[in-house]
Amino acid sequence: MKTNIVIDVEMCGVKQRKSCYSCRNEIIQIGAVMLDETYEIVDMFSTYVKPRYGRIDNYIFKLTGISDKSIKDAPDIEDALTNMLEWIGGNDAVFYSWSTTDFFQIRNEIRSKCQESSKWDSLLDIGNWVDYQQKLGKRLCAEHLIKLSDALLLAEVDTQGNMHNGLDDAYNTALMIAKLEVQKNYMTLIEKYRAREAEQKPLSVSLGDLMKGIMLATA
Numbered sequence: 725m726k727t728n729i730v731i732d733v734e735m736c737g738v739k740q741r742k743s744c745y746s747c748r749n750e751i752i753q754i755g756a757v758m759l760d761e762t763y764e765i766v767d768m769f770s771t772y773v774k775p776r777y778g779r780i781d782n783y784i785f786k787l788t789g790i791s792d793k794s795i796k797d798a799p800d801i802e803d804a805l806t807n808m809l810e811w812i813g814g815n816d817a818v819f820y821s822w823s824t825t826d827f828f829q830i831r832n833e834i835r836s837k838c839q840e841s842s843k844w845d846s847l848l849d850i851g852n853w854v855d856y857q858q859k860l861g862k863r864l865c866a867e868h869l870i871k872l873s874d875a876l877l878l879a880e881v882d883t884q885g886n887m888h889n890g891l892d893d894a895y896n897t898a899l900m901i902a903k904l905e906v907q908k909n910y911m912t913l914i915e916k917y918r919a920r921e922a923e924q925k926p927l928s929v930s931l932g933d934l935m936k937g938i939m940l941a942t943a
Contacts, residue, residue, distance in 0.1 A: 727815040728759040730901060732893040733826050734788045738778040745836045750775035751829060752790055754804055755890030758812070763902035769811045770891040772798035776837065788888045802838040805830070809843060817846055822872045822897055823857045824850075856901060864914055876900055878912040 735749035756769040772795045785791055799807065821827060827850060834844050846852050861870055864878075872893065876883050879900045885892030903910060911919060 725815050726761055727812060727817045728761075728763065728820060728901075729812060729817050730757045730759065730820045730894045730898040731755070731826055731830075732821065732890045732897065733829060734790060734888060734890045735829065736775055736778040736780045736784045736790075738775075740777070742777055745777055747829070747832050747836070749829065750778035751801055751804075751833060752778075752780065752784075752795055752798075753788070753890035754808060755892070755894040756808060756811075757891075757894045757898040759898055759902060763906050765895075765898055765902070767811070768891060768895065769808055771804045771807060773801050773804045774798040776800065789886065800837070801833045805834070805838070805847065806843070809847075817852065819847070819853045820856050820897070820901055821853060822855075822875075822893070823869070824853070824855050827853045827855075856897065860904070864912065872897065878914055879903060880913065 732755045733751045734753040734755075736752050738745070738748055738750055741747070751773045752775055753772050754770070757765055758767040758769070760766050772790065774795045774797075780790060780792055780795070798804070819827070831848055834848060838844065857869060857872075857875070860866075860875055864870070870878075873887055876896055881896060881900045881903065883896045883899075885895065887893065
């Protein structure tokens with residue numbers, strides 16, 4: 725049985741890179757939502773992660789709400805990922821994320837900080853990951869990468885919690901994925917506009933007006 729796992733990580737910056745760790749960021753929170761084969765949400769997982777080299781500056785604190793106090797007694801990345809894998813259990817997992825950033829960050833931290841083990845195989849295999857940002861962008865014929873907040877707006881998802889909270893972002897992304905995967909005939913706001921445009925009915929707004937104010941991600 726396949727288990728669908730939507731993952732979102734929050735990170736802090738690493739100002740002075742080490743020879744053993746060359747990444748610019750470190751994970752400070754992992755949020756994950758489990759969906760069954762019918763895309764019903766069945767469970768959630770969240771943990772703070774104590775960084776080894778980075779620090780939470782004022783910008784990250786204001787963005788995520790995560791403070792030094794939040795991570796004071798948090799597990800390191802190896803224990804945090806081990807706990808997540810134990811939560812997933814023995815089922816084969818398909819991992820969903822918004823962009824490939826989460827996959828590469830997890831991969832780099834496993835390689836840099838964790839003891840070698842076959843238990844990481846599922847996380848390290850990019851073939852087990854679905855980049856839903858790319859999938860939705862391809863569906864919408866988007867010229868640029870779409871921000872998560874804009875995608876949720878276009879999919880008319882009733883969002884919960886706060887942006888840049890790992891669990892809240894994973895939960896809202898899971899709601900969007902479930903909606904788009906289950907309701908095969910559902911059209912996003914852009915697709916509804918295009919359908920009306922194809923019918924050549926008089927419109928009071930243009931596609932440019934519809935997209936106005938929506939910020940497109942550059943990475």
